[in-house]
Ligand SMILES: NC(=O)C1=CN([C@@H]2O[C@H](COP(=O)(O)OP(=O)(O)OC[C@H]3O[C@@H](n4cnc5c(N)ncnc54)[C@H](OP(=O)(O)O)[C@@H]3O)[C@@H](O)[C@H]2O)C=CC1
């Protein structure tokens with residue numbers, strides 16, 4: 239039997255799964271397609287890591303490792319929902335919850351060995367394992383048409399907006415980059431050479447012929463100087479200070495950068511109490527909230543809290559995550575994540591929220607300048623020409639290089655905070671020094687690898703998409719960056735392997751590519767962005783959020799390099815604030831459009847492998863999705879209106895109608911006739927019921943690991959709806 243794996247993840251997408259998966263399983267079974275789940279949630283991954291701490295009954299297998307292997311085989315057909323890439327505060331929260339639920343998992347800092355095991359679960363630990371292919375993310379035409387007909391709100395931009403991006407002009411990752419292309423398979427050593435001797439930071443790093451390896455360093459003395467300047471500048475210019483990092487995906491480097499921002503904002507706190515905080519194990523890398531919670535029992539508590547208050551008083555106004563609750567940009571490193579936070583700011587006219595809940599211009603600090611410039615181009619364009627118009631604007635789909643832990647994605651085990659001044663060298667097996675950087679104590683040094691096969695595959699995917707959509711494609715590569723120069727040479731070479739006759743394919747720096755793309759979207763023209771991994775992440779939130787209001791509506795396909803398919807649902811994350819709304823008022827505004835789009839592609843993939851009924855399911859689902867968009871039945875943000883469950887009802891109903899009406903597969907039509915009839919009879923009443931039940935708090939029995947029965951009861955509250963699905967059993 240054909241088999242699709244549907245991932246069990248976290249937060250809002252997990253809750254949506256409790257409602258949607260039973261529908262999918264019931265419908266797919268009729269077409270001979272089995273849909274199984276695998277638990278890759280943060281809680282599940284923690285439990286799978288510590289079997290020896292659990293009872294026999296509590297143990298679960300390592301589903302991520304299993305799917306990682308599956309992704310390398312032609313059999314793979316995986317639907318991947320967004321999952322938590324946990325920061326340390328999130329990881330500690332999940333551990334505490336599991337302990338309270340009776341799982342005897344150790345504390346994060348129980349021992350260095352335990353911390354090392356947890357660090358493998360931390361941050362972006364799922365996506366790089368499953369993404370054994372490059373990425374193809376775009377807004378399908380039904381979604382673009384919907385946005386043109388029902389434009390989302392866009393804040394106004396004013397020419398005198400003081401919002402700006404601040405980034406380093408030297409001494410950062412971008413400016414210190416060195417890059418080599420390996421002439422043959424090799425084994426590398428990364429070593430720190432100091433006056434006291436040589437220490438290996440990493441040995442036996444296997445590399446393949448044609449692989450691009452780069453290394454770089456962020457010099458923290460210069461970083462601190464830069465941050466102090468930006469804090470003073472925000473105060474002078476009376477704008478909010480905000481910082482936008484990726485402490486989740488860039489799990490080693492970016493929490494350290496975040497910690498520097500916290501220190502820079504509260505200099506007196508760290509000058510006076512730095513040692514006390516360090517002795518109490520409280521690191522600024524994990525945010526202000528951890529420090530405030532952690533000092534409650536210390537004798538220095540009052541002085542420390544006063545120093546924090548003094549920091550707020552002395553500094554500029556800080557951008558807020560939740561001004562009602564006093565949660566600032568610096569409270570938790572995973573609250574403000576650059577890919578989603580910068581577009582959200584741009585969408586509302588270059589504003590963030592200040593301490594009094596006021597909308598305000600901001601200096602957006604992105605310390606490393608590798609990619610920060612693209613946002614300044616967009617901001618300048620909006621200042622000059624006003625906000626974009628979703629009813630007329632073109633689209634910027636993306637072809638992203640990410641397979642086999644390409645570029646920054648794979649840097650985690652090659653990122654080091656330098657203990658002692660000296661020189662970091664990358665040395666090959668023959669003892670030759672390939673790259674070398676002088677470093678000071680505290681500097682952040684990192685290396686990245688990009689294998690040749692994924693680069694070839696990426697170029698091919700770009701040409702394929704340019705041809706299929708008859709759209710110009712731009713490689714966003716910067717000839718003043720060492721890594722990008724190596725990539726440009728490869729792109730030029732590999733383009734020769736393809737028929738590019740009549741295609742418009744260019745290579746431009748990220749800033750020039752942004753300018754070209756925004757000029758074209760204003761004219762209603764589309765431009766494919768072909769980018770490395772970080773820009774893939776940034777652009778697949780930026781353009782969708784501007785074009786269609788959210789990255790939830792993206793089709794996000796990963797053609798796996800060994801022939802399987804990974805179908806991601808949307809391009810956004812797990813939207814923690816949606817869970818809060820469900821718990822408080824029983825309304826889930828998660829939009830499952832990404833799931834609908836991914837599922838159709840996954841069925842199609844199954845059909846190509848010999849399950850013809852799956853193609854019928856796919857086509858009917860796509861038609862149902864179009865109808866759902868047409869009739870505006872996506873979840874509303876407000877309680878008392880259609881939510882995630884109501885939109886699942888709509889998709890189930892339209893999908894059944896389409897299946898009953900089609901003539902390609904008589905058995906399927908027959909099977910779905912009674913279902914369509916049942917929906918015709920009671921669908922409207924169920925829709926009303928799903929709205930009426932909203933308004934009061936609900937109990938899920940856990941945040942990271944909700945109780946399955948409780949979550950299912952909340953997400954499948956309509957007996958009438960459940961009975962209709964039961965007809966298919
Ligand atoms: N692929 C993956 O696995 C990814 C995982 N993540 C993880 O997700 C978590 C949250 O990250 P964050 O940066 O806040 O990003 P999110 O995308 O989760 O949230 C940002 C905002 O995007 C909007 N949004 C995104 N998806 C949907 C959807 N399906 N339905 C409705 N609205 C949506 C919401 O905006 P609004 O409420 O304004 O409508 C939401 O508040 C983190 O743990 C992060 O690590 C992040 C990105 C990708």
Ligand SMILES: O=C(O)CCC(=O)C(=O)O
Pocket residue numbers: 323361362363365366486487577774775778809810
């Ligand atoms: O892997 C992650 O942490 C986030 C990934 C992400 O944001 C994306 O793929 O768009």
Ligand SMILES: [Mg+2]
Pocket residue numbers: 577578775776778779809810
């Ligand atoms: Mg992203």
